[in-house]
Amino acid sequence: xxxxxxxxxxxxxxxxxxxxxxxxxxxxxxxxxxxxxxxxxxxxxxxxxxxxxxxxxxxxxxxxxxxxxxxxxxxxxxxxxxxxxxxxxxxxxxxxxxxxxxxxxxxxxxxxxxxxxxxxxxxxxxxxxxxxxxxxxxxxxxxxxxxxxxxxx
Numbered sequence: 481x482x483x484x485x486x487x488x489x490x491x492x493x494x495x496x497x498x499x500x501x502x503x504x505x506x507x508x509x510x511x512x513x514x515x516x517x518x519x520x521x522x523x524x525x526x527x528x529x530x531x532x533x534x535x536x537x538x539x540x541x542x543x544x545x546x547x548x549x550x551x552x553x554x555x556x557x558x559x560x561x562x563x564x565x566x567x568x569x570x571x572x573x574x575x576x577x578x579x580x581x582x583x584x585x586x587x588x589x590x591x592x593x594x595x596x597x598x599x600x601x602x603x604x605x606x607x608x609x610x611x612x613x614x615x616x617x618x619x620x621x622x623x624x625x626x627x628x629x630x631x632x633x
Contacts, residue, residue, distance in 0.1 A: 486533065486543045486555070494548035498522060508593065517590050524577065524598050525553040528605070531576025532557075535569045551611075563620045570616040577602035 498518075505518030529546055536543050536557050545556040560566045577598040584598060585591045606614040 486546050489545050489547035491547060491549040493550040496550040497525075497548055497552065500550075501525075509590070513589060517594065520587070520590065520594050521597055522548075524580065524594070524601060527580060528573040528577050528601060529553045529555050531572040531574075532569055534576075535572035536560075539565045539569065541565065541569065563623065566620045567617050570613040570620070573613055574602040574605045577605075 501522045502515060502518035505516070505521060506514030508514065509517050526546075526548075532555050533543050533546065536555075539560055541558050541560045543555050543557040547554055547556075557569075560569060580598050581595045584595045587594060605612055606617070608615040608618045
């Protein structure tokens with residue numbers, strides 16, 4: 481368990497992400513349900529990163545930081561020694577969001593919308609876009625050596 485003791489960093493612009501989550505929640509469900517929805521969306525983002533952290537810990541890959549910035553939540557970690565491990569760590573974040581979908585459906589009044597957010601988060605992260613898990617997976621599948629991106633998982 482000591483491998484999961486990771487410093488948390490809240491960047492100054494990370495509060496904009498928190499605000500964005502609240503605005504999205506309030507905009508779609510009003511104040512009463514929107515504030516909890518915004519908090520649960522932020523929690524989903526952090527659980528996504530926890531998925532990466534759990535996979536990294538299982539593979540004994542050190543994680544140096546968990547944080548929130550305006551571009552999203554992130555972890556800073558060392559690189560795995562095998563491409564297979566890099567792929568597993570990158571895929572574990574979206575997998576966490578997919579695994580959350582069914583239990584989230586049982587959250588009263590917010591479940592279906594929050595489950596949809598988690599599905600969208602998983603799918604979007606698997607697209608091969610810059611700084612995405614999907615691009616990290618694709619690069620490691622296509623390469624004969626470990627691809628070192630600027631911001632791993």
